[in-house]
Amino acid sequence: MPRTVRVASVNVNGIRAAVRNGMGGWLDRADVDILTLQEVRAERTHLEDALPGWNIVHDESLSKGRSGVAVASRLPIAESRIELGGEDVDSRGRWIEADFDVDGERLTVVSAYVHSGEVGTPRQDAKYGFLDAMSERLPRLSEDGALALVTGDLNVGHRELDIKNWKGNVKKAGFLPQERAYFDRFLGESGTVVTGVDGSTGPGLGWVDIGRRAAGEVPGPYTWWSNRGQAFDNDTGWRIDYHLASPELATRVSGYHVARAVAYAERWSDHAPVVADYALGL
Template sequence: MSLPPSPGPLTVSSVNLNGIRAAGRKGFTAWLASSTADVVCLQEVRARPEDLPADLLAMVRDRGWRLTLAPCESAPGRSGVAVLTRTEPEAVRVGIGVAEFADSGRYLEVDLPGLTVASLYLPKGAAGTPRQEEKDRFLAGFAPYLAERREKAAAEDREVLVCGDWNIAHTRADLRNWRGNGTNSGFLPHEREWIGSLFASGYVDVVRALHPDVDGPYTWWSYRGRAFDNDTGWRIDYHVATPGLAARARSAVVERAPGYDRRWSDHAPVTVRYRR
């Protein structure tokens, strides 16, 4: 299978905004205006369409973006995912087929020619609490959905790319302080086993495939203390692709802010260039 021909590579960016209105005031709108990506996946938008900043909507329109948004209807002002594309999607699907998460603003996918791109905001748990139980229920429902999506895409001769905040660090190389986080959500043994099984099933961690022997590159740093300055981070924002697309990945970069005061989110964009 080959993606439709194009003069250049397919560039996809993904970032958790930690709130689109706050991020916009701090620099996200300027970043997006300068982006040359073909697709941008957003997480933790925390807004309904009517709540989006006017200057952002004007810029999106002027730059020719198509915005597809899946807000959290069950708890307005929380979660929410979106996908920006340069062309109108052929189809849009929301949710992972589990009723509990149908309107939770956790998952959105769009079909482009030869490619399905999804934006994911996987729940953030807290070990030993109902939040972790919710996260585990999401994982239990998400695994078969991803398997079904992979099989359906293969039958349709298309690729799949799931970008977003997975809220799981897979290996010790994916967080700086792994020794102190073995009992914390995001690095629990069963979470690591879950995402490892996903990669063993046929999906590829694109950034790790391109950078197999490095710590990180980290994508999230706590606002507390000097985590950002010391690069004490976690790599929890992934591009997860079917093998055909993963093999076309040519470069990957975490667009880390040049300084703490230049951050517009506690996450950084992860941008990958794929050969078409």
């Protein structure tokens, strides 16, 4: 019989703050097998305190109190890697891969935290460098029918459906045509030439946006809301947190949801967890 593995991804906006604000209660109810975290902003000991009994791999940012990614699991972690691209790619604390052996099948799960960027600054250059490195890594993760999942805060709203106020953000980092074109290629049909929203062309990589496939052609469901004004209450959000599955893994999905808090006061992060179930051991 196949085994269902539940994977949840969330930008915690600081693991210690998330725990103080109620993350533990949600996790107790969520029945998660693998948890990927972004913006951990903490040391290994803080993660262990927050997630007692979990198996953890972690890549801490070189800048104290910044970024940081982790994968925590109820399942044994076979191997992990943190390299993405060459020395010129700013990926420290932003990319970690964990391998799992589940009933005879190998699953690779990535926790990724893409740069937020800022138009016309080195921060945007770092973002494009990171997305270029992802473009090189994704085909290797999915080659030969491998089961792979890239999760996390990817800091790009791919389509107009992914941002409530998209018209006001077309010239801002997070919804720039050049950024969105990367996702056109990530999600384009493998073996075809894809024309991006910015007019650029490149090979489709065949990965699947599990959230968009599950929701269909509807706005959202959003995963991040600004703390300004009444963004959360009005659901004026962005869908920037993803599960991107390799083609073979995308055939194994049995459920997907965004665990949006029922009220602003009950949030423990400005992002909502993204949760999906995958069948392993077929």
